[in-house]
Amino acid sequence: MEQYLSNSFQTNPLLTFTLLLLVVLTLPPIFERIKLPGLVGLLFAGVVLGSNGLGLLDAKSETMKLLSDIGKIYLMFVAGLEIDLEEFRKTKERSLGFGMATFLVPLIMGTAIARIFGIGWNASILIGSLLASHTLLGYPIVKGLGVVANEAVTVTIGATIFTDIAALLVLAICISIHGGEFSAVSLITQLVILGIYAALILIGFDKAGKEYFRRTGDEESNQFLFILLAVFLASVGAQIISVDKIVGAFLAGLAVNDVVGRSPVEEKIEFVGSTLFIPFFFVGMGLLLDIPGFIKTVTTELPLTLGIVGGLLLSKFIAAAIAKILYSYNWNQAMTMWSLSLPQVAATLAAALAGVNAELIDDSIFNVVIVLMLVTAIAGPILTTTFGRKLSATMVANGELQKYHLGGEQSDTQEDSVFFNNETRSEIPYTTKKFSFRVVVPVANPETERNLIEMGALLARHELGTVISLSIAKAHVHMDDPDLKQGMDSSRKLLKNAVAVTKEFGARGKSMIRIDDDVVQGITRAAREERANLIIMGWSQRDLRSRIFGTVVDGIFWSAHCPVAVMRLQQEPIKIHQVLVPIKNFDAQAKLTIEFAQLFAETNQAAITLLHVSQRKTPATEVEALGSQLKQFIEEIKVRVDVAVQTIRNDNTTEAILAQTKNHDLVILRSIRRRTAGGLAVSDISDRLIRQLNTSFILFGEPH
Template identity: 55%
Template sequence: MLIDSPIIAFTILLTVIFTVPPIFEKLRLPGLVGLLIAGVVLGQNGLKLLDSESETIKLLSEIGKLYLMFVAGLEIDLEQFRKTKNRSIGFGTLTFLVPLIAGIIVGKLFNFSWNSSFLIGSLLASHTLLAYPIVSRLGVVTNEAVTVTIGATIFTDTGALLVLAICVGIHGGEFSALSLVTLLGGLAIYSAVVLFGFDWAGKEFFKRSGDEESNQFLFILLALFLASVGAQVIGVEKIVGAFLAGLAVNDVLGRSPVKEKVEFIGSVLFIPCFFVDMGLLIDIPAFLKTLSSIWLTVAIVVALIGSKFLAAFLAKLLYRYNTAELLTMWSLSLPQVAATLAATLVAYQSLNPAGERLISEGVLNSVIVLMLVTAILGPVITARVATSLQVSQTDVETDRLSTWWDSEEEISEETDNFFTVVVPIYNPQTQRHLIEMAALLARHEHGQIVPLAITKAYVNMDAPELITALDKSKQRLQFAREISQEFDVQVSPAIRIDDDIALGISRTSREQNASLVIMGWSRTTGLRARLFGSVIDSVFLSSHCPVAVTRLLTSPTKIKRILVPVGDLTRQTVGAVRFAQILADTNQAEIVLLHVCDRKTSQTLVDKFASGLSAIAAQSKLQVNTNIQTIRGDYIAKVIIQQAQAFDLVVLRSVRYRTAGGLSVSEVTTQVIKELKGSIVLLGEPNS
């Protein structure tokens, strides 16, 4: 009854997805590993609560497989690829061909057919950027070696799926040179239609649909499944269409909230179902038999690790990278998760007319072991070696910030760049300190503040509830005006009626051509709601200017010592330093730029970093007392929290990176905010 009931099977799946990954992550193992093991435990070799042959599991797993490849295409940073296109193609070719050849050699050594051997090689050729959040958190994404590796992903994944399509086609029956040419020609035409047609259609639809996020979300899902069905029609595997659909709508979605929602629904539901189903397919006796004759597994794992290293080494020689960049490129290209697992399952389920599988169960089990090894090894190596990467000072100088503090034009009332601070106000407990902060900055820059009260819209504009809400908004704005007059700054209060609070803030700041948005979070709400709530998320994502989320426990006028933790020399670091310097100049305050480095970091690198930091601090025209402090420590957050006790304010960067689950700030930032007792400014910049 348990196996046959779709509702019970779905309930079991949800329970597993909700409970298992967090447990494994606490054990410092990928949550996906937990889902695989849960599938084994609940499958036919365990408790027999789930059946991989049931229609419910089949449907959810199939959608998860397509979603996995769709997100893989969606998360490829096309902007980064365009910056280093030639070198990305060069490294992509190396990290595709070398593992492909290694896989073919392994296949032939174990007496597989040429077709199966090519397929095994293609499984090793792709890679998943599992460690991307690590390099993002460390602020070294703009390092050329990292950018080249990210850009190479588009080449390796596309190439691996192309080989998969050909191998599956050959395995399916009689396959002549004519049918191969027909398949490649059809695939080329189909790819062009999807990449250019979906991109054009998406931009036109988004332009006309405005802010109708629900319809935009449905359009993206429709694009995913249309592309998958189209791939089947031309005789190509569905996951090829899903990957192309992800690439096609990549530019359309950009960093919009719709993209976060699309990725969120996949990461919390469909993709985990795919991994549970992978676990259900594992036959424990056959898996143990595979491990007992371990040589195939060892050969595949060694071939992958060795070939990826050789490809990175050749790129080092070709492009003259240093050892740290070599190891980072190698570790980033090691993990085999998304494309590898999806393609493996497709190949395993591919049968020829005689009922033979394209790859054996031994290869399937070996690839699962490969996934476990590389999913752990890759991020661990990245976390250790990427700390030695440096972003050159020229990168910081040429990658100009779209902010008022980096503008070469003089801000004045005669220009369109008149300094304006938009301050959304709602909570009376935090309103005074927010207005004071905005007033200090506006007075320093000879600008104005725009206190903003957002009132939720009602169907009827004469609804009593709306009238009451507007009256309360007017009272808050009047209080804001009185506070502003104490600082002798120009104030232009604004009331907006809007269905979406976050978009109301972003639209008003755009209409006012704001230079900065200052927001507060309430101390009465939970940490997760303050940092990851939909309002702050959406404002960060949609704002055209910097956003400062503040927790001010005392008046900003009393701030005399400001701490700015610095982990890299990127444009976001420049922004945090500039913001702190302007705020310090209003109060004649002191700034300390704190760099916490690993104990193993050489003194040469420490001195080089301090020198770069000094150059950034010296670029400001303001005469602010700025000191640099370097501390060696294993736990960055702990050091920052200890040092912050002697300061009135800590300025943190919102290091936001894209994950399959949506928006996140760095682990260090999250821990610092959770445990810090003093005042904080969390600064996020547009497009960061």
Template identity: 45%
Template sequence: MEPVLQVLALEPTSQVLGQEPIVPLAILLLVILVVPILFERLRLPGLVGLVGSGIVLGPSGWNLFHTDLSIINLLSDIGLIYLMFLVGLEQDFRQLHQNQKRSWGFAGFTFVIPLLMGILLGRVFGFAINTSILIGSLFTSYTLLAYPILSRLGVINNPVVSATIGATIFTDISAVLILDVCLFSLQADVLSLSYILTLLGRLIIYTTIILLGFDWAGQEFFRRSGDDEGNKLLFVLLSVFIAIISAKLIGIEKIVGAFLAGLAVNTVVGESPTKDKLVFVGSVLFIPVFFVKLGLLIDLPGWSSSITTLKLMLLVVIGVIVSKFLAALLAKICYRYNWQEMLTMWSISLPQVSMTLAGTFLGYRAGLLSMEVLHSVVALMLITSTLGPLLTNGLAVAVTPTPLVEALTVNLPEQKSAEKHSNFTIVVPIYNPQTQQYLMEMAALLAHPEKSKIIALSIATAAARMDAPQLEASLQQSERLLAKANDQSRNLGIETLSLLRIDNAFASGITRAAREQKASLIVMGWDQRTGLRSRLFGNVIDTVLWASHCSVAVTRLVESPQKIQRILVPLENLTSPVLPAVQFAQMLADTNQAQVTVLNVCDRRISSSKIAARRSQLAVLVSQLALANPPEIQIIAHENVAQAILQAARLYDLVVLPFVRNYTIPGGLVMSDLTTQIARQLTCSIVILRDAQNTQISATPKSVANTTSTV
């Protein structure tokens, strides 16, 4: 026994760790956690850091990971499938519909010109025709890495920007189809016309079945499953894998199935919490591992020493940049854009990430693309994903935003009237005794004496049997909370109705009760705790924000609302739904004799004349609310919107933030949205207001409630 122990003691620690499969996973998790955060602070895309991590950890660096490591191969394959699924899921058909003619026009230009450029480049370097076509297809699509920048600058609805965003639908679908044809051609000795027609026939039939069948099945399942977010999530994931398996059975590439599955459930999932969870599942683990895997494949010494690779890489980068420029130039000529708009369109269409990397990875693995092409495309991704957003940040500043009045009057609340106030009902869900007092005070300040109704709502979670001890305990707890709420309301000098509801979930109970009571506003609270379960299956606030029929005020109150004297309403850009937030703030201010300030942060590079125009436009718009005490309007020029708001908020007791969902790049590898950044760092009281009429919700949400967990 003793000799065995000596042998074990002498065995190198590195060898023991090398035999343990959990070690690579632990290192991967550390990389995925740390590297994107570091690169985003350097204002570089997190995916660049992940690819670089793969190079450092792989054979070209420390050689900790090998390219044939089973756990990485499995996770990266799932990441590739998930990436293509999210590309389909993120397609915003509304953008295409809003500016249909120009979107299709630019899509044609930015597809045909890069395709021809790639084919020409492939033939110059002696590649076969199908390889050259595949290289051309890699150039056609683009990833909207600059979307958060465009949203911050308030130019999303500008005709040029809208056309560029809408064109991605056509380029992505076309690139997927060409990729499948090129990979399918490897199975044929001779690529005849009849062979191509057979493949196209299979694709048409398969696409029709997936799009129509999955859409119908999804609608039916979501209708029958009610509020069970876990089952909805599993249904969508199952749909993806069924689409992949059926694609492989008929000889179609699996990423085509994943992409079509994303398109099929696009309308079913919509902007629901299920979509948040789908994006979260992929962006936390699978998609980042795919980027790390790409880095492992890079042969850095061979990359830098091969003259052919360097020439190909240089021409690939120049070819994409020039072809995208020519496409934007043709759009300028056809639709009479100015140079600033044309250059903005060009910069938005530069980044080559999602479709480009997926196609390159599959082409390389199938033997259709060489290592030199793989190196060139990875270099293309690193350069364009960095250069594109930087150019957009500089160029889109001068693009004319959507007219302020046109963008915001759609959310303008109706003028106040006695009849409206008489029907003004506030529902206050109570669950946490520590926040209950301040919530009741907030409702009392918002209510109009003798014209409004306050309902204290408590939810007792249902059990399988109505005589279950757990339900009885929940009912008793709810009754105690409601009794306490009545005592608090009497101390405040207001009348409150108590409502006890039995429901299977807190969120559904709140939204259903609010609808039944014809509520005008839900006032609820949160803390900053969050966890894996809430991110995966959602929390109360996520669901209430999405499902409620009326306005929702999510509050974090650090002191009594009765002490609030200065209220700040930050406005990131001129297309944010600010008017309901201003009206909400003014309702509080009228009761407390407080002062409201509307703050707009604009880019430091904007001229003084444009700043003056912004101030004038905002003053005119706010005047439409016909407030007795108009708010103060401030315009600040600053390079960091969040930092400017945080600095200004130090002088205020309450910050009212309009709730807007933000677009998320497939993979989630972008910085948090503005509201989330501010909510996490503010030390004063906060109200996040989702107006009932607010329809400004974009493709992949990263909701404010991701920073919250409990009511």
């Protein structure tokens, strides 16, 4: 029976694909619950299902080869796509400086360690290059802590461009040398060809992409296909010039970086990769692991393993110390740079596999790289959290966190300078800021319309502002199309009800119908044209289609110029009197969320509870510091309602928050998008809470 199942899975592509989907769906969340990266679960699945386990999957089968290759290409493409070129341009000189340090020091140290253990020069240099790159697994952490704007963090993010490109170039040269007789002429020829190829990709794809996106407008499906074609064309081109395909994939990611920007198309690209192909690659990596050989490497070649892992930790620290000295950073900044540059996942694993396939490095070195990946993938984020919090506390103490206000941009005129906090409101006479606060409320569902308009009316009345009720009618080629007329009639009925509710609550109202091909674009463009300070929307359930293609809410969060409040209200807003606001870290985004909660509470004299859930092992001083910061902030903004600060120790954050919601009418959560540079989605507490909440909630998000 076992042999029959094994043969069936290995010869039937459909069964293989089904089994992979099951693995990707179930294992990463399980491993994340035990505080291990989800990709470790995928590697574990590959080991269990491979030749050393159940034998259900074969790494040499055509199906697994294809899916793993696509995953590897996608992995490197996403790594290039997620690099923030705008931040790199701000500090490009220092980014290049730190990039050279964090590349050359590990390269030299890795090469030296390999040579000490008798490995040939070519393979030793390749091993050194594996240590030289890094994957920004800690980026979601520093983003959540609000320290991305710190120069040290920006420099580290920018340095990724240099380290990844340089590491891939070394890989290409080493494999080229290994494949034939080495000579200065062949090396120069290879470098010239590679330079021409890189220029064609980086310049040609960028220009072609911008022109295509300009011509296709809102056709996201065709734009998605264009990007896919670009990445695979680049990969095929790399193979033609005898360079590994991951080099082409990474360059394609950089080339279309500015084209897709931070748009819904980028989200769909990353979603497809992180949901399907990249996990398949990690499962394929697990299939290649020879467990007896792995155990032998860790035991019999323990000195080499410790040398490589220790060499990486030390060399990355030296590079961060060099940056500290050169750029006069403090130790919190230097240690944050060190922790961010530690994880070796995307480029390292892909390059190591390329080296094994080219027979440049053997399986024992590959096993050492797996150990290196496991250690750094776990240690890197932990250290980033530790030092990132210290850096955040320092920035808060020095007043360096970016100040946010309610509204997409701050105008030079008093009328448009609308802030949440009372201190600012007291400085602006009510006569000069009359009607300056604008709330756009898109209406589409008659069942939720009243509560949404009521919420907008309460906020607008409190701020002496305006509620703009908006309905989107789906455009047609012919403006006299009966379906368009029917849509316009439905919009008028919705807006008539919206105006009536607005008047009922004594707020100034305005209604508008917009004809648009795309609902998201229609809402965000109307909000921008009306200089909206806030968009209020209803929550929609996430079905399978929405998880794959995204919802209107997802698109609004990506595109809006101003904060967005998405809500599911179980009762009328005027009946809400107890508001719970979970706060993880005190940063600029947390401030904005608190100010929004304050604004709503003042409209109805509701009480606010700021809740912080800390791990049981969190130092008491750290918890007390956060509580003090919250209380000080509440005093500064002169809140006119009751505000309580509550801290709880519980290792299960979701469970702790859910327990507190029983005594509250409304929960206000932050919307945070979290993805690793490797493309694997990181679980968000807000997502888990929304699925289990039985009370009203607001998902509040700042502009992307």
